[in-house]
Amino acid sequence: MVRAIALAVALLIVSNARADEVKVIAVKGAKCSMCVDTITEALTAVTGVKAAKVDLKKKTATVTFDPEVVTLPELEKAVAAAGYDANATKRDPKAYKELPGCCR
Ligand SMILES: [Cu+2]
Numbered sequence: 001m002v003r004a005i006a007l008a009v010a011l012l013i014v015s016n017a018r019a020d021e022v023k024v025i026a027v028k029g030a031k032c033s034m035c036v037d038t039i040t041e042a043l044t045a046v047t048g049v050k051a052a053k054v055d056l057k058k059k060t061a062t063v064t065f066d067p068e069v070v071t072l073p074e075l076e077k078a079v080a081a082a083g084y085d086a087n088a089t090k091r092d093p094k095a096y097k098e099l100p101g102c103c104r
Pocket of ligand 1 (some may be wrong): 030031032033034035036102103104
């Protein structure tokens with residue numbers, strides 16, 4: 001019985017440590033469906049990201065990720081590297097220039 005409880009507690013600790021985190025990132029530069037694709041791809045390419053959903057109306061990206069593998073600043077950097085401001089992280093100017101005309 002004690003052993004069963006200890007096992008249950010251990011499993012709980014392990015499952016808690018691996019709980020996914022969900023964060024919303026402001027992506028004010030998102031203008032069209034191509035922006036949505038670019039930002040979504042930039043985020044889902046990051047190791048540890050489980051899902052990314054860009055809302056064009058709200059200009060936000062909702063990201064589900066494993067906080068043990070990747071952090072919010074790293075996610076912001078991935079979006080910035082794709083040419084879009086992410087929260088307070090400024091976009092990479094070179095990547096911005098390379099975006100399709102409709103996205104600038
Ligand atoms: Cu666009």
